[in-house]
Amino acid sequence: MMYPPEPFKIKSVETIKMTTKEERAQVLKEAGYNTFLIPSKKVYIDLLTDSGTSAMSDHQWASMMIGDEAYGGSENWYHLRDAVQEVYGFEYVVPTHQGRGAENLLSQIMIKHGDYIPGNMYFTTTRTHIELNGGKFVDVIIDEAHQPEIELPFKGNVDLKKYQNLIDEVGANRIPYICVGVTVNMAGGQPVSMENLRKVKEISEKNGIKVMFDATRCVENAYFIKEREPGYGDKSIAEILKEMMSYADGCTMSGKKDCLVNIGGFLALRDQDLYEKATSLVVVYEGMPTYGGMAGRDMEAMATGIYESLDFHYIEHRIKQVRYLGDKLDEAGIPIIKPVGGHAVFLDAKRFLPHLSQDELPAQALSAEIYLDSGVRSMERGIVSAGRDEKGRNRYPKLETVRLTIPRRVYTYSHMDVVADSVISLFDKRNSIKGLEFVYEPPVLRFFTARFKPIE
The missing domain is CATH 3.90.1150.10 (Aspartate Aminotransferase, domain 1)
Structure with a gap:
């Protein structure tokens, strides 16, 4: 196994000390x-x-110096929106202070009491938001994900039979969306294959169910697809990521991971009606729809980080x-x-x-x-x-x-x-x-x- 050297040089250091x-x-x-x-x-x-512990690049630190701290219509907001639209392919973007802010908005605008939300293994804050809004989380990940010693290339895959069985059991009208983590944190950071994402989208579309990604570590998922899935070895990370996102109707994003910043996130959507519902709530919980709990400089750093993550x-x-x-x-x-x-x-x-x-x-x-x-x-x-x-x-x-x-x-x-x-x-x-x-x-x-x- 070859372990590549760091593709960066260290410009600033922070002293750490060992205690007794x-x-x-x-x-x-x-x-x-x-x-x-x-x-x-x-x-x-x-x-x-x-989460939020990444080291930012020189370009990100430089970008923070052009922070536009206007309360409405910050120039940095437009840069962040354009980056999300270009890299992930979603038309509508709602900025939030971090990923759980986006989870809160999504849960409130889509879940009714008694709804079921299937997903490929729970995540702590995601399930809590689902339950606080009257929903019930249902695990539809493949069985092997719960078995630590089994090695599979895409251990985060949705079990399509489990998903279909839930639809048949409770009815598609009680499933507003499926939440797909790419990658799956609680399973060990396991990826989901492009083939599986494609099939999840097919089943969902057939039944009128939205597909929402937890896209927090989507760049890592794209790398695993490039490394492990036939037909993707010669594709760029950007190409793979864009195709991945094409199988989702929206996503929550904690920018504190793959966007390479210390704070911030967003909810991205394709549906204008859902977007309008989200913007009416973001002003209550986060801030204006053009900053959503972030300073202008943080939005600029995130926009820069989104592009850097594709390298x-x-x-x-x-x-x-x-x-x-x-x-x-x-x-x-x-x-x-x-x-x-x-x-x-x-x-x-x-x-x-x-x-x-x-x-x-x-x-x-x-x-x-x-x-x-x-x-x-x-x-x-x-x-x-x-x-x-x-x-x-x-x-x-x-x-x-x-x-x-x-x-x-x-x-x-x-x-x-x-x-x-x-x-x-x-x-x-x-x-x-x-x-x-x-x-x-x-x-x-x-x-x-x-x-x-x-x-x-």
Whole structure:
């Protein structure tokens, strides 16, 4: 396997400092063993998320200097709108402060109480918005996506039979849209094939159902199509991305990932009526339809980032840096989700800590132990993230994982070596790791602010 060198040179640096294990033990206790609550200055290598943690380019920083901070009709808004129209192909664009702002708008304008929203595996904020608006999320991803050891090139694909069965069971009139993640975060950053997207669109169109993408990591998905799907090896990332989007009626976008900025997002649509409904709500929750919670300079940086994300050398290095970490861990026998996805390496906490039951929160415990060992911050993606159902019972996802999420253009291969060494060291003494229990549990999206303590 060839791991390409960084397709950039470093112009500015930020100092990071290693803390002592004693310091980290105290920090962890004060944070309630929740890595979200650890102060960033106490983190050595931060793999909590790739959301808003990218390093911007010199061109993006330069573009921020032409920020037009007008309340209405900012010049930067027109640049962002034009970039979305050109690169993604959607006519109507509603800017938001980040992706969940777009999810909120989409859910409010399309979901009625009692509706069903199928999707290729849940995402935390997406499902919460669906449920808060009276909808019910239904998982229609292929079964293999829930099985970490199975290797498939497109493990994020929609199971077309599951989708059709849901339509037959509840009726198409109760399914306003299908939500397709490209890629699928909770499955390990797994991509969806172009063939599958095409067939999802065919079924949906036949039944009068809209197709809405969670396009947060769509450039990563386009790379996997180029790498793995016959007929696309000679096509550019831009060409593949445009075809992908042609099979959607709209998308939500967190610009904090593939658009290479630290804040911002949008809802993109083809339907004028839906667009008008969204713009009437965006002024309530976000701001004017020409800024939607973003400063002009942030819109300009996002417009620039959208074009930069299409560069093959950038996205090849991005994918293969993640793969480098995954390969190192796999070669050492560490249980991970396979194949390695686009934005993170996911440790399989069930196999890593088989002595802990899922009620003992193994992924949360493992993420805490990684921080304690090396100052590397990661994130739980298991029972804590899954939350509770409408009856207040814990959901038990088949995947119980720790996400090692790689920010874009931030760390080097040497940093990945440090991460790998820490995880491998912990695996050698895994039987000593104790489970956790809740001390405080918020009612919604509990993983962000919950607090825990070790089980004695």
